[in-house]
Amino acid sequence: MEFLIHRDDLKRALTHAQGIVEKRSTTPILASVLLQAGADGVRVTASDKAMTFVGDFAANVATPGEVAVDAVNFFQVARVLPNEVVSVKLAQNQRIDVRCGRSSYKLNGFPAADFPPLPSFDADRSLTIAAADLRALIDQTLFSVAPDDNRYGLGGAHLEAVAEDPPKLRMVGTDGNRLSWSQRPFSGDLGIRSKMLMPRKPLAELRRFLDGLETDVTVGFGERSAVVRCPSFLVQMRLMEAQFPDYRAVLPTSFKRRAVLDRETFLEGLKRANIFATDGSHSVRFAFGADELVLTARKLDAGDAREELPADFSGEPLSVGLNARFVQEVLSVLSGSKVAIEMGDTLSPCILRDPDVADALFVVMPVRLD
Numbered sequence: 001m002e003f004l005i006h007r008d009d010l011k012r013a014l015t016h017a018q019g020i021v022e023k024r025s026t027t028p029i030l031a032s033v034l035l036q037a038g039a040d041g042v043r044v045t046a047s048d049k050a051m052t053f054v055g056d057f058a059a060n061v062a063t064p065g066e067v068a069v070d071a072v073n074f075f076q077v078a079r080v081l082p083n084e085v086v087s088v089k090l091a092q093n094q095r096i097d098v099r100c101g102r103s104s105y106k107l108n109g110f111p112a113a114d115f116p117p118l119p120s121f122d123a124d125r126s127l128t129i130a131a132a133d134l135r136a137l138i139d140q141t142l143f144s145v146a147p148d149d150n151r152y153g154l155g156g157a158h159l160e161a162v163a164e165d166p167p168k169l170r171m172v173g174t175d176g177n178r179l180s181w182s183q184r185p186f187s188g189d190l191g192i193r194s195k196m197l198m199p200r201k202p203l204a205e206l207r208r209f210l211d212g213l214e215t216d217v218t219v220g221f222g223e224r225s226a227v228v229r230c231p232s233f234l235v236q237m238r239l240m241e242a243q244f245p246d247y248r249a250v251l252p253t254s255f256k257r258r259a260v261l262d263r264e265t266f267l268e269g270l271k272r273a274n275i276f277a278t279d280g281s282h283s284v285r286f287a288f289g290a291d292e293l294v295l296t297a298r299k300l301d302a303g304d305a306r307e308e309l310p311a312d313f314s315g316e317p318l319s320v321g322l323n324a325r326f327v328q329e330v331l332s333v334l335s336g337s338k339v340a341i342e343m344g345d346t347l348s349p350c351i352l353r354d355p356d357v358a359d360a361l362f363v364v365m366p367v368r369l370d
Helices: 007-018 071-078 131-139 200-210 263-274 324-333
Strands: 002-006 032-038 041-047 051-057 060-063 065-070 085-090 095-100 103-110 125-130 156-162 168-174 178-185 196-199 216-221 225-229 233-238 257-262 283-288 292-299 303-310 312-314 318-323 338-343 350-353 360-364
Touching: 002 007, 007 032, 007 041, 007 051, 007 071, 007 085, 032 060, 032 071, 051 200, 065 071, 071 095, 071 103, 125 131, 125 178, 131 168, 131 178, 131 200, 131 216, 156 200, 196 200, 196 233, 200 233, 257 263, 257 303, 263 283, 263 292, 263 303, 263 324, 263 338, 318 324, 324 350, 324 360
Parallel strands: none
Antiparallel strands: 002 060, 002 085, 032 041, 032 065, 041 051, 051 233, 065 103, 085 095, 095 103, 125 216, 156 168, 156 196, 168 178, 178 360, 216 225, 225 233, 257 312, 257 338, 283 292, 283 318, 292 303, 338 350, 350 360
8 A cells, every 4th residue: 555645635534543543542543543545535534433434535555455553642743744746555564665855754553454344334314414503502402412421311412404485404412401402404204213312422433523624514314323424524423312401391481581682792791700700610690681691690709790781671570590601501592683692580590692693592490599
């Protein structure tokens, strides 16, 4: 095997592999990427038990072949190479010669036959969605998915089709204290089976792969897995079998109070108040009045914070405790200039949304303040 590849393509391929390979595995082959050089370029494959990445990259291949190489070591080499053109050659005893300008490295490799076999996949149905829309779905829901895999039904994102014109693909995430849903137009069929969720970690890795991509992507679903196909790569992930909670049951159907604020001003004020928010719960008092929102926070043995923000408020004055970090994360994924907060009473769920956009909604549960 021998080929020439652009340094940036090599770095991008190995960057994609870093979040997938099992870095702490006692079996070296599981921490490796598979390189396959052929007539169409170089294919790079990384896999663990839950997720597989397969990417095709342009290369000038002199001699076809394949080999597995440690993903972390190869990445550390690729990121410091001095020139744009990189020569990769398979030598004797599965050694890989890497040359770039006047720099050269020899890496230990493994026989390609030792690389874990790729999982088979047969899609029952598939859908097509713009990469930018899929990025938005993940950005606006992933932060609400519970990080603890032991919380049944909360460690993955729920997908469903919304019967609108055009049809919308809705992604929902919750950790029990907050909930987010976002929806975007799609075509085709949503073939995900009942009680199947998209796990948090694979979704986070997929989001990195989609960065900067401006084409359409195809998402197919099999018995227990999903595959996302793009022009230059595919990502396959094993789905999580769990029953997602009935999220509609916690969505308020009416509200007594509503405030509209400038999003950037609100976000900056909240960051300042959060400095003195209660440790762990990030509790901040939100006091809504006629034309302002007053944020106050107190940290024992540290100090107090107070922020006064202009707000267009309707309804009776209300003071409610909220997790400041939860609200900050919502404000960070909205793109409009305004944010609306809809509330009931002190212990009622709060809804946050862009007042001009109907395709995303966020719920934050209140916290008790002493």
